[in-house]
Amino acid sequence: MPLSGRRSRLAWAITAGSALLFAALLTRQTGVHAQSPGQNQLTVYSPRTSYSVPLLEVNGQPYAGLVELLEPLGSVDARIDGKKYKLHFTPPGGRPLEVQFTGGKDKGKVRGNGYKLPANFILQNGRGYLPLSVTSDLVSKLLATDTEFHAAARRLFIGNIQLRYTLELHKDNPSRLLLGFSSPVNPSIATEPGRVRLTFRREPIVSTGPENVPYSDPLISGASFSEHDGLAELDVTGTAPMMANFADGGRTIIITGAPAAAPVTQEAPAPLPPAPANPQNPSPQPRQPAAPRFLVLIDPAHGGSDIGAAITPSLPEKDVVLALARRVQHELANRGIAAGLLRNSDVAITLDQRATWTNAARPALYIALHAANTGQGVHVFTAMLPAANLSPQGFLPWDTAQAAFLDLSGSVAGSVAAELESRKLPNATLLAPLRPMNNIAAPAIAVEIAPPAGNVDEIASAAYQEQVAQSIAAGVAAVRAKLPEVRP
Amino acid sequence: MTRRVLVMFAVLAAIAVGLGFYALHLKRKVARDEQLAAEQQRALAPLSNGPPTTVTLYIASDSDGTLRRTQVNVTLPPERTERDRAVLRALFEQYLPSSSPHPIGAGADVRDVYLLGDDTAVVDTNAAFADAHPSGVLAEELTVASIVVTLNANDSKIGRVKILVNGQERETLAGHADLRRFYEASNIGQVVKDMQ
Ligand SMILES: [Zn+2]
Numbered sequence: 001m002p003l004s005g006r007r008s009r010l011a012w013a014i015t016a017g018s019a020l021l022f023a024a025l026l027t028r029q030t031g032v033h034a035q036s037p038g039q040n041q042l043t044v045y046s047p048r049t050s051y052s053v054p055l056l057e058v059n060g061q062p063y064a065g066l067v068e069l070l071e072p073l074g075s076v077d078a079r080i081d082g083k084k085y086k087l088h089f090t091p092p093g094g095r096p097l098e099v100q101f102t103g104g105k106d107k108g109k110v111r112g113n114g115y116k117l118p119a120n121f122i123l124q125n126g127r128g129y130l131p132l133s134v135t136s137d138l139v140s141k142l143l144a145t146d147t148e149f150h151a152a153a154r155r156l157f158i159g160n161i162q163l164r165y166t167l168e169l170h171k172d173n174p175s176r177l178l179l180g181f182s183s184p185v186n187p188s189i190a191t192e193p194g195r196v197r198l199t200f201r202r203e204p205i206v207s208t209g210p211e212n213v214p215y216s217d218p219l220i221s222g223a224s225f226s227e228h229d230g231l232a233e234l235d236v237t238g239t240a241p242m243m244a245n246f247a248d249g250g251r252t253i254i255i256t257g258a259p260a261a262a263p264v265t266q267e268a269p270a271p272l273p274p275a276p277a278n279p280q281n282p283s284p285q286p287r288q289p290a291a292p293r294f295l296v297l298i299d300p301a302h303g304g305s306d307i308g309a310a311i312t313p314s315l316p317e318k319d320v321v322l323a324l325a326r327r328v329q330h331e332l333a334n335r336g337i338a339a340g341l342l343r344n345s346d347v348a349i350t351l352d353q354r355a356t357w358t359n360a361a362r363p364a365l366y367i368a369l370h371a372a373n374t375g376q377g378v379h380v381f382t383a384m385l386p387a388a389n390l391s392p393q394g395f396l397p398w399d400t401a402q403a404a405f406l407d408l409s410g411s412v413a414g415s416v417a418a419e420l421e422s423r424k425l426p427n428a429t430l431l432a433p434l435r436p437m438n439n440i441a442a443p444a445i446a447v448e449i450a451p452p453a454g455n456v457d458e459i460a461s462a463a464y465q466e467q468v469a470q471s472i473a474a475g476v477a478a479v480r481a482k483l484p485e486v487r488p
Numbered sequence: 489m490t491r492r493v494l495v496m497f498a499v500l501a502a503i504a505v506g507l508g509f510y511a512l513h514l515k516r517k518v519a520r521d522e523q524l525a526a527e528q529q530r531a532l533a534p535l536s537n538g539p540p541t542t543v544t545l546y547i548a549s550d551s552d553g554t555l556r557r558t559q560v561n562v563t564l565p566p567e568r569t570e571r572d573r574a575v576l577r578a579l580f581e582q583y584l585p586s587s588s589p590h591p592i593g594a595g596a597d598v599r600d601v602y603l604l605g606d607d608t609a610v611v612d613t614n615a616a617f618a619d620a621h622p623s624g625v626l627a628e629e630l631t632v633a634s635i636v637v638t639l640n641a642n643d644s645k646i647g648r649v650k651i652l653v654n655g656q657e658r659e660t661l662a663g664h665a666d667l668r669r670f671y672e673a674s675n676i677g678q679v680v681k682d683m684q
Contacts, residue, residue: 301663308663309623317623351659370664372624374550379626384679386669399669428553431679432629433666435659448625 042132043230044139045204046073046158048092051314052230055154056129058122062154063129066099073143073158078128085121085128089142097142101128110141153227155204162206165234167213167223174257175219177236181205184250184462186323187234189345193241196255198234205232219257244344246326247333249466292485296332296339296476297363297442300325301370304348311373312456318346320371324449324465328367331473337480355439359401362486365412365476368437368446373456377426378468380417381446382409383438384431401441408443411482416445416475423467425452443483447472538563544641545579546680548590548630555634555680557641558582568643572601572609575642576635583631590630593620599655608648608670609639618653621662628665633676640673647673 042053042064051072056063066087070076074091083103088096101108103123108115115138122129130138136149136156148157166180179198185205187198207225214222220238227233236242241258300321302308308317325341332339342357343349349357358366383402402409413429420427437444449468451459458464540561547556562578564571576598583592595616602610621628636649648670652658658667 306663370625372622372627374622374624374627375553376551379553381625384675386666430553430626430629432625432664433632433669433671434625434629434664435666438666446625450624450626 040154041230042069042135042154042156043201044069044072044156044158045161045202047161048072050202050204055132056122056124058129059119061119062132063122064132064135066128066130069135069139070142073139080123080126080128083123085123087128091143099138099142101130103128110138150206150227153232154230155227155232157204157206161204163204164208165205167209169215169217169220171217175217177215177220177223177255179223179234179253179255181251181253185253186250186319186326187253189244191241191243191258191345194238196236196238196242196244198236198244198253200232200234201230203232205234220255246330246344249330250323250326292487294337294364294480294483294485295361295488296337296365296367297342297358297361298325298328298339299342299354299358299366299368301368303343303346306348308370309372311371311459315457315460317371320449320460321369322346323460324369324371324469327465327469328369328472331469332476335473335477337473337477351436352439355401355436358436359439359441362488363442364483364486366440366442366444367472367476368434368444370446370448371459372448372450373459375450377428377450377452378420378471379448379450380413380420380427380429381432381434381437381448382406382413382429383440383444384433385438386433398439400438402438402444405441405443408483409445411479412443412476413445415479416447416472419471419475419478420468423471425467425471442486538566543575543578544638545575545582546634546637546641547579547582548634550590550627550630553626553630555630555637569601569603569609572639572643572646573598575638576601576611579634579638590627590634591622592617592631593622595620606645608650609643609646610650610652611635611639612652612655615654618658618661618667623662623664625664628661628663629679632661632665632671633680636671636673636676637680640677649673 040055040057040062042055044051044053049072053064053068056065066085067076067078070087070089074089074094076087076089077096078085078087080086083105085101085103087099089099090096097111099108099110101117101121104120106117106120108117108121117131118133119131132154133149133151136147139156139158140147143158145159147159148162149155150157163181163183163185166178168178168180170176170178181203185200185203187200187203190197190199205225206227211226212222212224219240219242220236223234223236225232225234236255238255238257242255243258245254245256246252247254300318302316302318302321304318306318308321311317311320322343322345326344329339329341340361340363342354383406385400385403385406417427417429432446434446437446447468449459449465451457452464541564542559543562543564545558545560547558548554549556560578562574564574580592580596580598582588583590584594584596585591593616595614597614597617598611599614600612602612604610621631632651635651639646639649650670651661651667653667661667
């Protein structure tokens with residue numbers, strides 16, 4: 001039936017076209033547009049957790065999903081009956097509280113009392129949305145606690161959890177700007193010549209003093225605070241390349257000049273701590289062969305678009321291991337051991353680059369850090385090498401560069417496992433075909449942390465990470481004498 | 489709005505609803521067809537007539553990071569590489585349910601197994617095997633080890649195994665385990681002992 005086939009195709013084309021037109025018309029009428037994630041979101045900081053709520057733009061007004069707003073704060077049971085929206089919210093240890101709204105109406109009820117919205121409640125795809133401007137008040141009523149809402153920046157603080165910072169300029173040579181925080185922070189750090197930008201997504205950082213602080217200093221010219229799109233930023237400007245280092249378990253961030261030899265860029269590894277000899281003397285005298293030193297290089301795995309494992313939908317492995325790496329660095333420093341990070345921000349580095357940079361830095365020990373949501377406890381790995389094709393001498397074959405160091409790597413792994421054991425953390429040591437371990441020309445271990453006991457969120461808890469970091473640092477310190485120092 | 493516009497709106501609305509139903513119908517049909525095709529493919533490839541053979545599988549467990557030796561009955565085709573493939577498919581069968589002790593992501597399959605010489609097997613997996621595999625050092629190592637040891641247990645001449653994804657070499661399985669190398673069954677065997 002060629003004719004009827006052609007006709008029906010034509011009919012479909014016409015109906016499809018008109019339906020599309022109609023659909024386009026409908027969307028225009030109500031003006032509902034979903035925004036791309038990240039661009040338009042509310043960040044909520046509560047004593048239990050920090051999270052973001054995607055916002056919906058309706059008739060030019062931002063709206064927040066009621067379930068997305070309340071679910072992380074307690075248990076939520078929402079029901080829709082026609083245009084009626086009914087939600088029961090139960091705060092931790094409390095009784096269920098009722099919230100009622102009607103789609104397309106601005107009047108509702110919260111805990112039995114009348115509640116007027118500044119704009120109509122929206123029902124869309126089985127979800128209820130309320131104007132962003134009332135989220136703070138509603139949460140305050142439901143949790144019976146103070147809230148603070150930074151409307152323009154789209155940040156909502158529940159309880160008195162705002163985290164303040166201090167700025168302290170030390171006019172040493174080079175100058176250092178100390179950013180102090182009352183509890184540990186883990187911002188992402190972007191550097192470009194003359195500028196270091198710290199972006200805080202999860203921390204409730206607020207400013208108490210002036211938002212712009214100028215300095216009359218040869219290196220550091222100013223620091224400014226800003227907040228927007230659900231995040232806070234501290235921007236430090238200067239006259240030369242600068243770098244950021246963490247100290248005091250993440251409570252202090254030190255901004256200072258980057259060594260001239262290692263310009264800080266987004267792509268390059270974070271600069272290593274200076275060799276112990278003459279750190280304050282940058283004079284360009286002819287170089288003596290540097291003395292051997294003991295440097296640990298920590299490699300927080302993944303980064304950038306490579307998020308590693310999704311520990312939870314909002315917790316990528318790359319963030320967990322960066323936080324852990326900073327803790328390990330700090331714990332090593334406490335034991336008098338200098339350590340550098342292969343990345344100190346959210347940047348992508350290929351596996352081959354990791355090995356190349358590590359071998360160029362000539363560390364006494366390489367530690368790769370991973371995190372996973374399968375299994376339990378901590379696994380310490382040394383390299384499982386591919387079948388050896390050893391060259392006579394001199395150059396190490398790339399694929400089996402680790403072969404010459406396997407015994408030392410095994411000693412470190414055993415020592416770290418013993419420290420984990422003494423802290424009663426479930427652990428195991430194994431060989432693994434993990435890249436780029438086989439390419440590392442130095443003693444090398446990898447540590448993969450899994451949640452301590454089933455609860456996946458625990459993997460990012462300060463207490464757990466601190467225990468793991470202390471175990472690693474103590475394990476390294478215990479075998480330090482066995483590991484040769486290396487000339488840079 | 490004029491009467492004419494209202495009528496047009498009503499007609500268009502009716503068409504949109506009708507089209508929606510048709511789209512739903514099409515979507516269901518496509519899903520049904522795909523499922524049928526997958527089932528047919530599964531049924532066709534590994535099975536042949538003949539008595540079931542007992543094969544040995546080394547099944548990984550994420551919770552304690554071990555491989556457990558298990559035996560199952562599978563009807564094996566006569567040809568050696570087809571047999572190796574059927575053994576690996578029986579292994580994947582254990583991993584596909586989300587309730588598995590070591591789930592490896594939906595749709596994972598072995599496209600082909602071929603031999604280099606007498607002792608080296610090249611296992612060509614499909615894209616879903618790597619793309620949907622859980623990311624992690626231990627999780628990926630367990631998968632690789634269970635493939636290598638299971639192959640060796642059922643075809644003892646296989647001493648080396650290389651894993652391809654969709655006919656191509658990959659750098660890693662899901663960010664961790666090296667897939668550029670050949671795995672030695674003896675080497676992995678030692679690791680499996682360490683795991684137990
Ligand atoms: Zn990883």
